[in-house]
Amino acid sequence: MPRPGFVLDVDRSTPPILFWRGENFSLEKLPAGRSRVIYPAEPLPAIDDVDGAIRHALLNPIDHDPLPSLLFPGMRLTIAFDDVSLPLPKMRRPDVRQRVIEAVLDLAADAGVDDVHIIAALALHRRMTEAELRHAVGDRVYDAFAPRGLLYQHDAEDPDNLAFLGTTPHGEEVEINKRAAESDLLVYVNINLVAMDGGWKSTATGLASYRSLRHHHNPDTMHKSRSFMDQHRSELHKSNWRMGKVLLDSGVKVFQIETTLNTDTFPQPFEFLSKREWEWNARDRMTFLATTKALGRTPARLARNIFHSIEAPHQMTSVQAGEVEAVHRITTDHVYAQELVEVKGQTDILTMGIPYISPYNVHSILNPILVQVMAMGYYFNMYRGMPLVREGGVIILTHPCRPEFNPVHHPSYIDFFEQVLADTTDPHVMSQKWEKRYAEDEWYRHLYRTGYAYHGVHPFYMWYWGTHGMKHCSRVIVVGGDPKTVRRLGFVPASTMDDALEIASDVVGRTPTITHLHTPPLMVADVI
Amino acid sequence: MRALRVRRRTAKFAVARVASTFGSGGAARVGPIDLVDIEPPALPGPGWHRIRPRLVGICGSDLSLVEGHASTYFEDWVSFPFVPGHEIVGDSDDGRRVVIEPVLGHEARGFAPPFPGAAPGDGDDYAHLVGGRLEPGIQTGFCCSTGGGWADEFVAHESQIHEVPDSLSDERAVLVEPLAGGIHAALLTWPKVRAATEAGTVPVVAVLGAGTMGLCAVAGLRRFVPGVRIVVGARYPHQQALARAFGADVVVAPNELSRAVRRESGGHLVGDHLSSGAHATIDAIGNSDSIAEALRFTRPRGRVVLLGMPARVSVDLTGLWHRETELVGSYTYGTETLPDGSRRRTFDLAIETALVEPLDRLLSATYPLDDWTDALAHAGAAGRRGAVKIAFDLRPHERENS
Numbered sequence: 001m002p003r004p005g006f007v008l009d010v011d012r013s014t015p016p017i018l019f020w021r022g023e024n025f026s027l028e029k030l031p032a033g034r035s036r037v038i039y040p041a042e043p044l045p046a047i048d049d050v051d052g053a054i055r056h057a058l059l060n061p062i063d064h065d066p067l068p069s070l071l072f073p074g075m076r077l078t079i080a081f082d083d084v085s086l087p088l089p090k091m092r093r094p095d096v097r098q099r100v101i102e103a104v105l106d107l108a109a110d111a112g113v114d115d116v117h118i119i120a121a122l123a124l125h126r127r128m129t130e131a132e133l134r135h136a137v138g139d140r141v142y143d144a145f146a147p148r149g150l151l152y153q154h155d156a157e158d159p160d161n162l163a164f165l166g167t168t169p170h171g172e173e174v175e176i177n178k179r180a181a182e183s184d185l186l187v188y189v190n191i192n193l194v195a196m197d198g199g200w201k202s203t204a205t206g207l208a209s210y211r212s213l214r215h216h217h218n219p220d221t222m223h224k225s226r227s228f229m230d231q232h233r234s235e236l237h238k239s240n241w242r243m244g245k246v247l248l249d250s251g252v253k254v255f256q257i258e259t260t261l262n263t264d265t266f267p268q269p270f271e272f273l274s275k276r277e278w279e280w281n282a283r284d285r286m287t288f289l290a291t292t293k294a295l296g297r298t299p300a301r302l303a304r305n306i307f308h309s310i311e312a313p314h315q316m317t318s319v320q321a322g323e324v325e326a327v328h329r330i331t332t333d334h335v336y337a338q339e340l341v342e343v344k345g346q347t348d349i350l351t352m353g354i355p356y357i358s359p360y361n362v363h364s365i366l367n368p369i370l371v372q373v374m375a376m377g378y379y380f381n382m383y384r385g386m387p388l389v390r391e392g393g394v395i396i397l398t399h400p401c402r403p404e405f406n407p408v409h410h411p412s413y414i415d416f417f418e419q420v421l422a423d424t425t426d427p428h429v430m431s432q433k434w435e436k437r438y439a440e441d442e443w444y445r446h447l448y449r450t451g452y453a454y455h456g457v458h459p460f461y462m463w464y465w466g467t468h469g470m471k472h473c474s475r476v477i478v479v480g481g482d483p484k485t486v487r488r489l490g491f492v493p494a495s496t497m498d499d500a501l502e503i504a505s506d507v508v509g510r511t512p513t514i515t516h517l518h519t520p521p522l523m524v525a526d527v528i
Numbered sequence: 529m530r531a532l533r534v535r536r537r538t539a540k541f542a543v544a545r546v547a548s549t550f551g552s553g554g555a556a557r558v559g560p561i562d563l564v565d566i567e568p569p570a571l572p573g574p575g576w577h578r579i580r581p582r583l584v585g586i587c588g589s590d591l592s593l594v595e596g597h598a599s600t601y602f603e604d605w606v607s608f609p610f611v612p613g614h615e616i617v618g619d620s621d622d623g624r625r626v627v628i629e630p631v632l633g634h635e636a637r638g639f640a641p642p643f644p645g646a647a648p649g650d651g652d653d654y655a656h657l658v659g660g661r662l663e664p665g666i667q668t669g670f671c672c673s674t675g676g677g678w679a680d681e682f683v684a685h686e687s688q689i690h691e692v693p694d695s696l697s698d699e700r701a702v703l704v705e706p707l708a709g710g711i712h713a714a715l716l717t718w719p720k721v722r723a724a725t726e727a728g729t730v731p732v733v734a735v736l737g738a739g740t741m742g743l744c745a746v747a748g749l750r751r752f753v754p755g756v757r758i759v760v761g762a763r764y765p766h767q768q769a770l771a772r773a774f775g776a777d778v779v780v781a782p783n784e785l786s787r788a789v790r791r792e793s794g795g796h797l798v799g800d801h802l803s804s805g806a807h808a809t810i811d812a813i814g815n816s817d818s819i820a821e822a823l824r825f826t827r828p829r830g831r832v833v834l835l836g837m838p839a840r841v842s843v844d845l846t847g848l849w850h851r852e853t854e855l856v857g858s859y860t861y862g863t864e865t866l867p868d869g870s871r872r873r874t875f876d877l878a879i880e881t882a883l884v885e886p887l888d889r890l891l892s893a894t895y896p897l898d899d900w901t902d903a904l905a906h907a908g909a910a911g912r913r914g915a916v917k918i919a920f921d922l923r924p925h926e927r928e929n930s
Contacts, residue, residue: 441794443795
């Protein structure tokens with residue numbers, strides 16, 4: 001039986017705690033008597049018969065007719081699937097999306113359906129490479145569909161292939177992929193790694209255009225999402241759910257398939273990253289020492305390649321299909337069962353080690369803007385109830401925060417860093433002053449549509465993601481970051497954790513409470 | 529009189545070039561320049577005046593000479609030994625406070641001007657620069673007949689002299705000459721700016737470098753080239769602040785300039801080149817890297833104005849060929865045609881500009897002539913040390929102290 005997550009109160013016997021620092025780690029000693037460490041739960045057991053469970057879900061959907069009854073000859077069937085941003089790290093083959101899509105295609109073939117399109121629902125993310133597509137859907141599906149142009153990627157900038165479906169009562173325009181909207185059935189294949197994923201967000205975000213996305217990817221919506229991991233208190237989700245109703249009312253027929261994975265994140269020899277420090281054996285300690293020393297001497301590019309080659313031993317813990325909202329309720333329960341950790345009360349200082357990866361830099365660089373979104377957008381929001389850090393508290397994160405960008409994946413990020421952040425770090429100001437120009441830049445549009453670039457507006461969305469966190473905290477301190485880059489982000493640089501705590505004392509006094517979020521693997525703090 | 533004098537000593541130039549690796553001060557100590565006590569130059573003829581300098585700037589071209597980097601091109605256009613110094617405000621022997629337009633033009637050499645009312649820098653035949661009643665020399669500060677500003681005294685022809693109004697301080701007046709150079713470069717962008725404006729687009733001019741000349745070019749663009757969007761690449765924070773104060777719209781670090789130009793002008797980034805780019809670029813640095821950079825972000829059939837004095841450079845000109853880029857030198861000043869069609873002398877425009885622009889902030893430090901090695905060292909490291917323009921102060925109080 002896997003052990004649940006728990007909160008460790010740090011005392012003098014507590015060993016130094018592991019902090020991620022991009023493509024490396026460090027061990028940090030936290031002050032005894034007023035520090036605590038939140039550890040994630042151990043991975044839940046996997047489903048033994050994955051293919052059987054998938055087939056069972058398709059034949060016995062929730063609040064929906066069985067999939068075979070929805071399939072008929074001559075129909076137009078569209079299968080959309082989550083893109084390269086999920087799961088993290090990428091899972092070992094076969095990817096769960098491949099298994100689900102193959103099962104759906106088997107049923108479609110049985111029903112004589114021959115008009116099938118498969119679409120990567122990447123919204124404004126970069127397009128996936130062939131290797132990434134093959135990894136996600138498998139070689140058999142790829143070879144059967146891609147050469148004939150039937151497996152492709154959503155293009156949020158293709159006016160000929162977008163369908164405007166109406167507006168919500170709040171005036172939010174709903175525009176999604178035309179093929180998906182006009183199909184007789186849209187089957188959405190999801191991976192739900194955190195509670196934020198899935199539900200109507202799959203379709204209303206993953207298959208949407210900028211025109212539509214801007215209604216919920218904005219500073220106001222992000223600021224009112226408390227948190228992204230708590231759908232009922234997330235304005236982001238409420239907007240997506242409103243859009244989902246427009247989809248339904250306009251006749252889009254969705255069959256939602258959601259899967260959850262356990263938190264088995266790191267294979268050998270990186271298993272020690274998931275272990276609790278006092279349980280490290282001699283081999284773990286040796287591996288840590290050898291790894292950190294070696295990584296310290298390894299060029300950043302090579303270190304990145306090493307880490308991005310990791311394939312997680314994630315395993316499926318649930319699969320459910322049917323009506324979107326009913327399915328998502330069960331999915332969320334499964335996610336919470338894996339990730340929720342009960343935490344009593346808030347803290348003055350929240351510490352976090354930022355790893356090498358985020359949903360937006362698979363096979364790429366975690367650039368400074370993505371460091372921000374990981375800290376203030378994701379880790380800050382890993383709560384239910386109330387934020388882990390009190391209002392006016394301090395966040396201390398560890399990351400080298402180098403001014404490095406992947407010009408292929410993140411071209412507009414470079415300009416955002418050089419131009420927008422040099423002007424303002426206020427999400428509301430930049431949204432008014434700069435967003436439109438980036439969203440409509442022809443070069444960014446060209447690179448998004450034809451290359452492997454995130455959409456021009458994407459760095460803004462990343463910055464907005466941290467709106468609540470940045471307004472909530474009085475200071476963000478980056479340990480070990482490039483000082484000039486850290487200042488450009490509006491944060492405060494510190495050389496060591498001790499220096500950071502000293503700097504934080506201006507705000508939270510000399511004996512603040514400290515909480516460390518020991519992630520990854522993923523967790524959500526249920527703060528009561 | 530005291531004078532800093534440069535003699536033709538090839539070995540000294542070579543030693544200076546090596547020593548310049550350690551800074552301009554070191555190069556000055558071992559190079560071809562010395563502080564000497566010499567007789568003042570004789571008046572070459574009628575219309576000539578004795579000038580006692582007040583403030584005299586140290587220019588990039590002076591430094592390049594002191595450091596042994598100047599091109600051999602000038603060997604036939606100057607006469608040794610000469611006294612450098614051409615950014616001058618001083619007192620004329622007839623009681624006027626004047627700035628000097630340094631080009632030794634037709635009238636100074638006893639020739640008829642190329643057209644009535646021509647400025648010293650006008651004309652399309654430079655034969656007069658090596659003839660007439662003076663030894664060869666393109667301008668004051670490079671001619672053994674006239675002397676130069678880095679001395680207690682030199683001579684200047686009436687055609688070179690501009691009386692300055694009382695309201696113009698010495699500290700501003702010493703910058704009139706570089707300001708004229710900047711204005712001239714700015715006006716060289718006008719044909720491209722006009723074409724862009726007529727095409728209904730916002731004209732973009734990039735300025736590479738924000739030392740004295742770059743900043744003066746920015747001031748010239750803002751004042752005399754209407755409707756232009758100015759994007760500046762400036763290395764140091766104080767340069768960036770000054771560029772903004774002089775009217776630049778966008779100021780970025782040099783390594784960010786290419787992308788900043790794209791943001792302003794649109795287009796794509798194709799490899800290292802912009803698909804489009806600035807309508808014109810003023811290169812106020814003038815080395816291989818800056819020229820290559822300017823060619824990369826100036827749009828096809830645009831113009832690169834080379835304001836910084838280059839020497840021998842190595843540049844891949846394939847892009848220039850392919851994009852049909854105009855590479856235009858911008859040495860000095862003369863008679864300008866302004867956007868409204870009127871004709872004005874650059875020095876008059878510069879004096880007008882010096883009265884209104886915040887030029888005081890450009891003159892960072894002054895030195896007595898006796899501290900010439902320190903002055904040259906400071907000038908050579910001006911950007912790094914938070915300075916812009918370094919000058920010699922030869923005003924009476926300084927003379928009394930020396």
